[in-house]
Amino acid sequence: MSRGVRVLETIDLACWRGERAVFAGLDLRVRPGGATLLLGQNGAGKSSLLRVLAGLLPAAAGRITWQGQDVREDPAAHARRLRYLGHLDALKPALTVRENLAFHAALTGGAVEPALAALGLSALAELPGRMLSAGQRRRLALARLALAPAAIWLLDEPTLGLDAASVERLGALLAAHRAQGGLVIAATHLPLPLPGAEEFRL
Amino acid sequence: MTAFLAVLGRELRLALRHPADALAAVLFFLLVSALFPFGVGPAPETLARLAPGALLAASLLAALLPLDRLWGAEAEDGSLDLLLLSGLHPALIALAKATGHWLTTGLPLILATPLAAAMLNLPTEAWGVAMLALGLASLILSLLGTAGAALTLGARRGGVLLPLLVLPLAIPAVIFGAAAIEATTTDSSARPMLLLLGALAALALPLAPVAAGAALRGE
Numbered sequence: 001m002s003r004g005v006r007v008l009e010t011i012d013l014a015c016w017r018g019e020r021a022v023f024a025g026l027d028l029r030v031r032p033g034g035a036t037l038l039l040g041q042n043g044a045g046k047s048s049l050l051r052v053l054a055g056l057l058p059a060a061a062g063r064i065t066w067q068g069q070d071v072r073e074d075p076a077a078h079a080r081r082l083r084y085l086g087h088l089d090a091l092k093p094a095l096t097v098r099e100n101l102a103f104h105a106a107l108t109g110g111a112v113e114p115a116l117a118a119l120g121l122s123a124l125a126e127l128p129g130r131m132l133s134a135g136q137r138r139r140l141a142l143a144r145l146a147l148a149p150a151a152i153w154l155l156d157e158p159t160l161g162l163d164a165a166s167v168e169r170l171g172a173l174l175a176a177h178r179a180q181g182g183l184v185i186a187a188t189h190l191p192l193p194l195p196g197a198e199e200f201r202l
Numbered sequence: 203m204t205a206f207l208a209v210l211g212r213e214l215r216l217a218l219r220h221p222a223d224a225l226a227a228v229l230f231f232l233l234v235s236a237l238f239p240f241g242v243g244p245a246p247e248t249l250a251r252l253a254p255g256a257l258l259a260a261s262l263l264a265a266l267l268p269l270d271r272l273w274g275a276e277a278e279d280g281s282l283d284l285l286l287l288s289g290l291h292p293a294l295i296a297l298a299k300a301t302g303h304w305l306t307t308g309l310p311l312i313l314a315t316p317l318a319a320a321m322l323n324l325p326t327e328a329w330g331v332a333m334l335a336l337g338l339a340s341l342i343l344s345l346l347g348t349a350g351a352a353l354t355l356g357a358r359r360g361g362v363l364l365p366l367l368v369l370p371l372a373i374p375a376v377i378f379g380a381a382a383i384e385a386t387t388t389d390s391s392a393r394p395m396l397l398l399l400g401a402l403a404a405l406a407l408p409l410a411p412v413a414a415g416a417a418l419r420g421e
Contacts, residue, residue, distance in 0.1 A: 056283055076289050079288070088279055090281040090283070092281070095216070099215070107288040107290070144284075
């Protein structure tokens with residue numbers, strides 16, 4: 001139906017952790033430029049859904065399609081078209097801010113300095129990761145989004161620990177991403193700068 | 203290729219920032235080698251007789267030390283998720299990690315071999331072969347260990363499970379490695395034994411990373 005259109009769709013998706021169903025029969029549809037906010041209490045399965053969408057957790061049932069095609073047909077291509085921001089910051093304390101980001105730039109492509117500037121981290125570039133505050137660590141993780149364009153952003157509590165100025169910077173990144181036809185799925189308990197986002201309750 | 207080199211480069215850079223980890227493995231190796239003379243007595247012939255096996259066993263145990271953090275650290279800080287999403291095949295991620303482990307643990311062990319060999323009264327003409335044998339044996343252990351560490355990732359008491367899983371598989375490396383060193387001390391050729399060690403390494407080189415990659419994907 002949506003073959004060829006840059007739409008991410010889940011059909012009757014289910015996820016099990018051990019003996020417990022986290023969610024089942026989940027139908028979600030995100031259009032190009034669209035944004036979906038995953039809402040729900042703790043343990044509702046927001047993070048699990050993001051991990052299933054990223055291909056990090058297997059789905060117990062159902063399908064995830066991109067442009068009408070099942071993403072399991074080519075997991076490597078799916079991995080390349082998405083950016084996943086988990087609740088962990090994937091930061092090595094022994095490496096400097098610039099080295100941390102340069103490693104991800106080598107994996108995904110993109111330029112380091114503009115990405116650092118986009119999150120206001122240029123002045124901290126030479127600091128080792130262990131010196132960063134929680135909010136600064138989060139900004140470094142968010143800087144990965146600014147490296148190279150990707151169609152799908154999966155964000156797990158992206159604004160956790162961020163100050164107002166940084167939330168504004170994230171808002172600019174999100175707006176630019178959506179203006180290029182990128183789509184966003186974010187799980188959050190905090191207000192996010194995502195105007196016109198659809199809410200999806202788990 | 204860029205991604206492979208990036209993973210390997212980060213591994214080396216992290217090891218240089220934390221030299222204590224590699225140093226701990228070398229010191230462990232030297233201390234275990236130093237314990238043998240105390241245990242079996244300082245008689246030079248007895249020690250030289252024990253030296254090949256003791257060197258191999260001590261070096262493999264030392265090389266095991268950093269393995270249980272190999273994937274554990276990546277999983278705990280969220281880096282593993284991003285590595286798996288990097289588009290680099292999981293087997294190549296494992297190969298980069300195994301190479302990093304060998305360069306940061308196996309290589310220092312080779313450099314420390316003459317010192318340990320001297321403490322065990324190994325004749326100096328056998329030191330070259332001992333370094334070669336330890337180099338190959340530690341390479342085999344790095345490869346097997348990377349797969350073992352990927353399999354035990356997330357398991358309770360994975361640190362205990364890992365040696366139980368990896369050391370039995372490393373027995374052939376101990377046999378051929380020790381036989382190579384012993385051949386030099388008895389004036390026969392070490393070449394066939396070293397070639398067998400090389401064959402084992404050549405076998406582990408493609409198989410262990412593939413196994414590790416499959417284990418990581420199943421996490």
